[in-house]
Amino acid sequence: MKTQYFSVTTVNNFKDLKIWQKGMEIAEKCYFLTKNFPKDELYGIVQQIRRSSVSIPANIAEGYGRRYTGEYIRFLKIAQGSANELETHLILSERVQLSEQKKISPVINLLDEENRMITALIKKLEKE
Numbered sequence: 001m002k003t004q005y006f007s008v009t010t011v012n013n014f015k016d017l018k019i020w021q022k023g024m025e026i027a028e029k030c031y032f033l034t035k036n037f038p039k040d041e042l043y044g045i046v047q048q049i050r051r052s053s054v055s056i057p058a059n060i061a062e063g064y065g066r067r068y069t070g071e072y073i074r075f076l077k078i079a080q081g082s083a084n085e086l087e088t089h090l091i092l093s094e095r096v097q098l099s100e101q102k103k104i105s106p107v108i109n110l111l112d113e114e115n116r117m118i119t120a121l122i123k124k125l126e127k128e
Contacts, residue, residue, distance in 0.1 A: 014064040019117045023057030023079070026110050030086070033107065037098050045098065049089045055082035056114065069125050076125075080118050083111050 014020050030053035034046045056079045063075025090104045090111075 014061040017060060017064065019079075019114065019121060020057050020060045020064075022110060022114050022117065023060055026083075026086075026107060026114060027053040027057060029107050029110070033099060033103055037093070041098060045089055045093060049086060049093070052082045052086040052089060055079070056086070060118075069128060073122055073125050076118050076122050080115055083115050083118070087111050 011017060027050075030049050034049050037046050059075045059079040059082065063072040063079070066072055066075065087108055090099075090108055093099045094101050094104045
């Protein structure tokens with residue numbers, strides 16, 4: 001299946017993908033959220049949140065650039081794994097009182113939307 005070229009009719013590059021755009025929004029929100037975390041967490045959970053949040057749109061973009069359906073799906077699944085990792089870090093941040101639920105919930109809601117969008121795209125690509 002590696003030789004199958006995936007078809008995209010209204011997308012000229014990865015920046016046109018709604019899932020990439022939402023991923024960038026999530027990463028941006030995570031950077032702003034973690035600015036208020038304690039300085040002693042800079043190389044701990046702050047770094048983990050930022051790294052996993054950036055990994056979502058980065059893997060979407062990289063998979064798109066591979067131009068083969070199987071490779072694209074593989075990178076979309078990696079992006080989903082990063083979204084799950086990020087959600088775990090955010091839940092822990094709330095549990096250990098590094099941030100408030102009212103600040104974390106909107107990001108988790110975006111992650112839920114992102115995961116649904118990625119799942120739908122994977123299913124669509126698997127049918128092609």
